[in-house]
Amino acid sequence: MTAKLSDSARELKCGLIARIFLFGSIATIGTPAFAHTSEGGFVLLLPTDLYIASGVLAVALTVLLLVFLSDKWVSRIFRPVALWPLPVGNLPLATSLMSTAFLLWLVYVGLNGPRDPLANPLPLTVWTVWWVGLVFVQGFLGNVWRWIDPWRGAVWAMRRVLGPRPVFRFPTFLGHWLGILSFGGFAAFLLADIAPSDPARLARVVAFYWAVHFLGMVLCGRRWSLRAEGLGMVMQLYARLSPLGKRGKQTAIGLWGWRLALGRPVPFGLAVMSLLLLGSGSFDGVNETFWWLAQLGINPLEFPGRSAVVWQTLIGLIVANLLLLAIFVAALWLGFTLGGVQKIRLGEAFCIFAPAVLPIALGYHFAHYFTSFLVEAQYAMIAATDPWARGQDLLGLGEMYVTTGFFNVQESVRVLWLCQAGGVVIGHIIAVLLSHALAVRHLGAGRMAVVSQAPLALFMIGYTFFGLWLLASPRGF
Secondary structure: OOOOOOOHHHHHHHHHHHHHHHHHHHHOOOOOOOOOHHHHHHHHHOOHHHHHHHHHHHHHHHHHHHHHOOHHHHHHOOOOEEEEEOOOOOHHHHHHHHHHHHHHHHHHHHHHOOOOOOOOHHHHHHHHHHHHHHHHHHHHHOOOHHHHOOOHHHHHHHHHHHOOOOOOOOOHHHOOHHHHHHHHHHHHHHHHOOOOOOHHHHHHHHHHHHHHHHHHHHHHOHHHHHHOOHHHHHHHHHHHHOOEEEEOOEEEEOOOOHHHHHOOOOOHHHHHHHHHHHHHHHHHHHOOEHHHHHHOOOOHHHOOOHHHOHHHHHHHHHHHHHHHHHHHHHHHHHHHHHHOOOOOOHHHHHHHHHHHHHHHHHHHHHHHHHHHHHHHHHHHHHHHHOOOOOOOOOOOOOOOOOOOHHHOOHHHHHHHHHHHHHHHHHHHHHHHHHHHHHHHHHHOOOHHHHHHHHHHHHHHHHHHHHHHHHHHOOEOO
């Protein structure tokens, strides 16, 4: 729906904002998607088969190119360039305390503010600004999370009262499994809860999540934040993927994944989390398709609501992640068997190569949420200037309206879809390069590295097709 402004000046302002979102926010992203009928209809009219074939071919040619390129060249492209010394000081503590105060205010507004999720700042901040936008920024600009982590400053303040040492020692045998369960609960709430955007419901969940992990960090120290707080673990992984990162005492920039290519293998729990990010994100797309609803015996044109598919969604989420883990491990085992790799065990190999799927997860995160971000970011701007929905203008932006006109023109929809498809394809190409660079580093140059990666390369080619198919598939809700 495109709202009409009462005068031409406001119409020009709204059109400018729409263009900024359409062409500028490729460096940002989206949220739990609302369906746009005209957009979906135009996508079905586009030559998506040709685009999908081209994307798959681009990834396949990248794999073929690696067979003929020098292994040294592949390793060289992941060498970063030093930029400037790392900043020092306690500024992250101050910004973290401000983040905590802002989060508590959001919870208050969620409980007492407007009931409309598109007018209340809490759902828009959590789902649009944080989960979609910040995740992409984290994977693009580096560890922004350390500046806005809503626990770090509050835990530091509590330590000043209770003393510097934690009360308990975090159990080593738990590894990262509490964090995996924490992220699994978040994914289940996002995908299966009957109303994850309801302000009051979300406020209670956010407050509970923050309080549980605040208590854990106070009692068990920093290890709790690194191993038990699942969303922080997600931010850790995407920070390692980012082009900007820490190298020694300096900030450096390189190709996506250079820290993974040059650093030590991640712990087993973070390797599992890497695949869960990809599996959960993919299922987020699958469970909206006509195909999935057909498996549940639901007419997609008469969708009965989320409450009718809660258990089906939970089971589907679990099965999708287990299936992805099984396929990835099978491809890894087959490659090591064909390549005759004996110096690295399968468990160690899993920790080395699992993070190579992170560029795919980030690319699909962008592609899946891009169009909904174009709309909901506009609502977020309105909520920022009028958080209580009282007709205020706290930021002095003037009267604003939401436009979705770019979904009503085939050419703009083509641009949107190609941006989404480009995100998927680029993510897969970087993943192929990263996986091969890891093989060269840990297995040595030559035939062993190439052959051992062949099944994983086929997996990534197949996943390219799957990701592009998801983008082109009609959706039921």
